[in-house]
Amino acid sequence: MAKDSRGVTPGRTPDARTEERATDADLVARAVAGEAGAFTELVVRHHAGCLRYAAHLLGDRMEAEDVVQETLLRAYGSLGRYEERQQFRSWLFRILVNRCRTWASRKSVRRLQTAEALDAGPPIAGDGARSFEIRSRLVRALEGLDPRHREAFLLKHGDGLEYEEIERITGASVSALKMRVKRARDHVRARWKELDDDA
């Protein structure tokens, strides 16, 4: 596959031809057996989701990249403890959420960056102006939210997870999560309206 000037292969997609039928659990088993490429394929599948969550939660793209890298390294070192009855994505997100919490406890969450800074790269070809505007507004609406509320809100309204899965990932009870999500949603919605009015 052709590589660009940075030596990477931007065309690689999550579903490489040879991995079409492999489930995450299959790939974990192969990675545990020593097949390095199997874990790389898991990274290909899940990196974007992890980065999106960390970037929105931490509000800092570069920090988010570091946290996701640490998460993947920890996941790789802990593959032996992964149990197949868990979804790999939930298991990985549990590590990610904990890493984000650790990071947030070390440094008080700073003001969120702008959507442009969060993207940290050139505009995506074909990306609609409307979509970009909504992202910018979301980033600004998330400002001022407590990390635990932001965490619950992003997992529920961003990733669209069920409360039971969020409970497994965060360790918080469903009732507590519902309360956090409601408060966060009220906050984001109010900020959203203010931004609408400003516009």
Add this chain to the structure above:
Amino acid sequence: MHDDDRWDDAIREAYQRPMAGEEYARERAIARLGRERARDGHGGWWLNPDALRIRPLLAVASLIAVLAIGAWGGAWWMASHRVPEHLPRHAELTDGPTAAAVNDDSLTVTFMFRAPGASRVCLVGDFNDWDPNATPLRRAALGDAWTARVPLRRGLHAYAFVIDGSDWATDPLAPLAPAATFGRRNSVVVVGEGGAL
């Protein structure tokens, strides 16, 4: 569609919108994984704190096992270093050697001597030709008490203790012999009639 649903959809759309440079970030992550793997071998458990974590149930079981082994070891040590029951406690030692067993001609006499810090204590006397290697005492449970049981014929016997092969000492709990033997003062024990010392 309800306003709330539309708003939720808009939020999700904004959140799920691909971030610029995602692919480069992913490749950087893969490259770092490759570097770490090459540096640590296959995961390097000694460098990975997760590898040392232990399940709570296993931790409790391990703790119980360690405590059980410790208790068993302690009981074994106490049993193996126990002061013989026929010996009086040190605080009660006021009369020097004690007698425990009797036959027609002799008594088995128990000697006890306290020698803090000693590594070897031996009993010498006229009953073993003052041989400093003939009758070693055994260290008792409390660490600085040493004991020996010796069959002695009835009558008066002079004795002393030799500490670490060179220092002679008399028994502070027994009377001293009136005359020196081999130039030293010695203690004396009288193995009397009727089983009394």
